[in-house]
Amino acid sequence: MTTDDSRRTDDSRHTGRRDRIPRIDPVRWPDVSAPPHARMSGLRAFAAERLFRRAAARLPIAVEFPDGSRIGRLDGRMVPRMIVRDPESFFARLGASGLIGFGEAFMAGEWTTDDLVGVLSAFAADVADLVPASLQRLRSSVLPRHPADEENSLANTRSNIARHYDLSNDLFAAFLDETLTYSSAFFGTDRDAERAQWSDLADAQRAKIDRLLDAAGVGPGTRLLEIGTGWGELCLRAARRGAFVHSVTLSAEQRDLALRRVAEAGVADRVRIDLLDYRLVRGRYDAVVSVEMLEAVGREYWPVYFQTLDRLLVDGGRAALQVITMPHRRMLASEGTYTWVHKYIFPGGRLPSIEALREVATRGTALRPAGEFAMGLHYARTLHLWRERFRSADEAVGRLGFDAVFKRMWTFYLAYSEAGFRSGYLDVYQLRFDKTAPAGTRSS
Incomplete structure (x- = not known):
């Protein structure tokens, strides 16, 4: 599937510019309109980036960044392409709220793809091993909990x-x-x-x-x-x-x-x-x-x-x-x-x-x-x-x-x-x- 967002990325995915990402109503979408503040999420964002790069390198996808770098399947095979348009915000969201942040980053237009089901299927098929078992045990203490x-x-x-x-x-x-x-x-x-x-x-x-x-x-x-x-x-x-x-x-x-x-x-x-x-x-x-x-x-x-x-x-x-x-x-x-x-x-x-x-x-x-x-x-x-x-x-x-x-x-x-x-x-x-x-x- 090609989304509207992915069609808009052709002229911007290697520029590093954020002005292509539309402004989001902060009242209607408070947690989507802006990523977590860098000072509050720096260490978590760094850890999230390490984990994400490690996981993506094993999956049948290719991940592209604004500077032209890529990770994932680079052997010429046709695989779903994930385009990270704003790495700083993307990793800050991952670090702050895990897979909630992953979805919010898509809602914000900070990443996109030309095959959304393909990208998500790759992650879903390997979901049990994406995060090391030692870190999975920390999930309940670092990620958001169900509201009462x-x-x-x-x-x-x-x-x-x-x-x-x-x-x-x-x-x-x-x-x-x-x-x-x-x-x-x-x-x-x-x-x-x-x-x-x-x-x-x-x-x-x-x-x-x-x-x-x-x-x-x-x-x-x-x-x-x-x-x-x-x-x-x-x-x-x-x-x-x-x-x-x-x-x-x-x-x-x-x-x-x-x-x-x-x-x-x-x-x-x-x-x-x-x-x-x-x-x-x-x-x-x-x-x-x-x-x-x-x-x-x-x-x-x-x-x-x-x-x-x-x-x-x-x-x-x-x-x-x-x-x-x-x-x-x-x-x-x-x-x-x-x-x-x-x-x-x-x-x-x-x-x-x-x-x-x-x-x-x-x-x-x-x-x-x-x-x-x-x-x-x-x-x-x-x-x-x-x-x-x-x-x-x-x-x-x-x-x-x-x-x-x-x-x-x-x-x-x-x-x-x-x-x-x-x-x-x-x-x-x-x-x-x-x-x-x-x-x-x-x-x-």
Whole structure:
């Protein structure tokens, strides 16, 4: 991918000039508008530069600096090119806040690339070894920590959700397909996913939803709970099967549009959508479906999440979940880490591992794993299609009031996520859990 920033670098990347980098609104973007002060970050910046150069020299990338020097793969092979336009600011940010600074430097235009996914994939594939183990142990003492007001308590969760999902329905409509589905599609096979085009995306989103509804056994008369409404596509498809759907969300913007879509589809008599935390839901359900909502729960609340499913499901009921995951060792190693994604995209979020989900779900509940299906390459392609659409909607996004820094932030977020799935650092699963019924009992 070639970003707008990378197209602007051709005449400036060897000049060392900073006047090519646009001024950034310090009120809207306080930590992006200026790097840490040199006197406060000098030693850390020096250490960060040493670590960065050491890591980049081993990766399949080429890094260029304003003085014409280069590091990385210099053997003539075609590799992604990372262009550092302002090394002093770039290394100051790395030293002050690690990977948060890496992302903020991209938002500020202090580095750019002609292949953002390629550069990020190279780092993601080697993320466990980029920093020596002896220094990784110091991470919690030198890098920023999670703000207390982003913990996913009942008091905080709605504001966490609003910061992402209530940005603007029009913003999401600018890059999502007609189903307005903001989660991984399912294209059929991995080969189908690799070849998929924009015209395939809407049907692939419907196929993903249908696969989950099938796993949950949703049909005529099913009492279905959906945790996390999105913009209503799953409600529509479940109601058309004859199910009675209760969907809950914490996004007022999403709820308003989902209600309108349900009414327009003529299924409002079978769908109820509440602005409600999942922990406050009451009733009994034959099935629960939730798509990429567990990531926003927070690790300390994973047991509560599964206990809630257990409480709401009838004996013999099913839960079908779609969840983004990471390797178990990386999940443990990154425990407590405050990331760029937390700060700018998903406050309070936490990715689980498959092992952690199995363990948490079965401890103290009657839920038992009954099926797992991984489809990481399908998410990589979904994200690629969204990112291309987002780029093509640049003017429309600007008219909605989102500035150049926001657009670079979301370009980075979509590419960062795609790189995670392409490198295998991330995966996405459809999971089924069955609630076992005690011998000789029934519930309703």
